[in-house]
Amino acid sequence: MTESPSRPPAAHPARAALAALRRCLVIALFAGVLLGWAADGRASDGDSDPLEGYNRVMFEINQTVDGLLLKPAAEFYVLAVPEGVRFRISNVLGNLGEPLNLLNNLAQGKMERAGTSFMRFTVNSTVGVVGIFDVATDWGLERAPEDFGQTLASWGVGGEPYLVLPLLGPSNPRDAVGFGVDWVADPVGHLMPAEGGVARGVLSGVSQRAEHIENLETLERTSVDFYAALRELYKQYRENAIRDGAAGASLEVPDYDFDEELDGYYDEDLDSYLDEDLEKYLEEK
Numbered sequence: 001m002t003e004s005p006s007r008p009p010a011a012h013p014a015r016a017a018l019a020a021l022r023r024c025l026v027i028a029l030f031a032g033v034l035l036g037w038a039a040d041g042r043a044s045d046g047d048s049d050p051l052e053g054y055n056r057v058m059f060e061i062n063q064t065v066d067g068l069l070l071k072p073a074a075e076f077y078v079l080a081v082p083e084g085v086r087f088r089i090s091n092v093l094g095n096l097g098e099p100l101n102l103l104n105n106l107a108q109g110k111m112e113r114a115g116t117s118f119m120r121f122t123v124n125s126t127v128g129v130v131g132i133f134d135v136a137t138d139w140g141l142e143r144a145p146e147d148f149g150q151t152l153a154s155w156g157v158g159g160e161p162y163l164v165l166p167l168l169g170p171s172n173p174r175d176a177v178g179f180g181v182d183w184v185a186d187p188v189g190h191l192m193p194a195e196g197g198v199a200r201g202v203l204s205g206v207s208q209r210a211e212h213i214e215n216l217e218t219l220e221r222t223s224v225d226f227y228a229a230l231r232e233l234y235k236q237y238r239e240n241a242i243r244d245g246a247a248g249a250s251l252e253v254p255d256y257d258f259d260e261e262l263d264g265y266y267d268e269d270l271d272s273y274l275d276e277d278l279e280k281y282l283e284e285k
Contacts, residue, residue, distance in 0.1 A: 048162070049231065055164040059227050062169055066209075074209035086207065088132045093204050094143065095124045095131025099187040104146035108154040113144035113244075120144075145241075148185070149178025153242045162231055170234035 049055065077086070098121035105114035120136040120143065128135040137143070153159060157174045165171045168179065183189070189197055223229035 048160075050161050051163060055162065055231075056227055058164040058166060059230075062164065062167060065167065070205065070209050071213070073206050074213055077206050077210050078213065086210065089203065090207055090211075091124075091128075091134050092131040093200070093207060094134075095121060095128070096188045096200065097145070098124075100182055100185070101144055101146050103185065103187070104148055104151045104182075105144060107148075107151045108146065110144070110146070113146070116141050116144045144244075147175075147178055148181040149175035149238075150242050152178055159235075159238060162235065170230060172238075175238065 081089075098117050102114050102117040102121070105111075105117055120141050123136040123139065123141065124131045124134060127133075152174050159172045159174050161172060162170070163172050163176065165176060168176075171179070192200065219229055219233070220226045
């Protein structure tokens with residue numbers, strides 16, 4: 001009696017999910033880059049958003065997905081997980097990104113920032129207990145975040161036209177390629193098991209969305225055109241990041257309370273303000 005040929009073992013569910021996600025992202029990024037290149041000529045002719053028709057449709061799709069899945073998950077995360085624990089989780093996720101920061105800083109020739117990323121990862125992974133505690137910042141080693149989109153910008157690749165990617169949101173062809181390269185080149189991603197990679201990706205998405213719940217709600221509530229407001233905010237953020245002005249800073253929407261501002265001003269010693277202004281004036285002269 002002949003034995004039937006053995007079937008290959010089924011792929012692990014986590015690995016299968018991760019592989020499917022990667023395929024979807026590759027397809028989305030490839031399609032986005034093609035659309036961006038196709039519209040590049042119109043962008044150079046002065047049209048700041050030549051893909052606006054497509055972008056608005058994709059923006060609405062992303063908003064629907066966000067409202068059904070990501071935002072509720074982020075709100076539950078905020079309610080269920082204490083703020084202190086969320087802060088430590090954010091620290092760990094940030095620490096896992098330091099090797100990629102190191103590679104991109106090296107690719108841009110920023111040796112001092114590369115050294116800072118290396119030291120941060122070393123210190124926080126050991127003294128900081130795998131990044132739970134951000135000891136490096138306490139020691140004066142500030143984060144030096146970089147991604148491959150910023151690396152391409154430092155090599156002279158432009159950031160037009162504006163492009164809304166499926167699920168990933170605001171981007172452009174340069175940053176879309178950068179995201180794909182970072183996904184493939186991330187050293188930590190290669191070392192983690194499939195389950196860890198999936199958990200890291202989901203937790204990163206939920207954590208980042210949780211950080212911006214109030215800011216995005218404020219922006220949507222106060223904007224005449226939420227799509228246009230988010231587009232301009234994204235462009236400003238990326239330009240700032242490329243110049244290392246506010247790279248990796250949290251998205252902030254201005255929300256001024258003039259009564260509090262005036263109260264805070266008069267609570268201080270007025271003479272000290274005058275002295276500081278006078279010193280600055282003399283320095284400028």
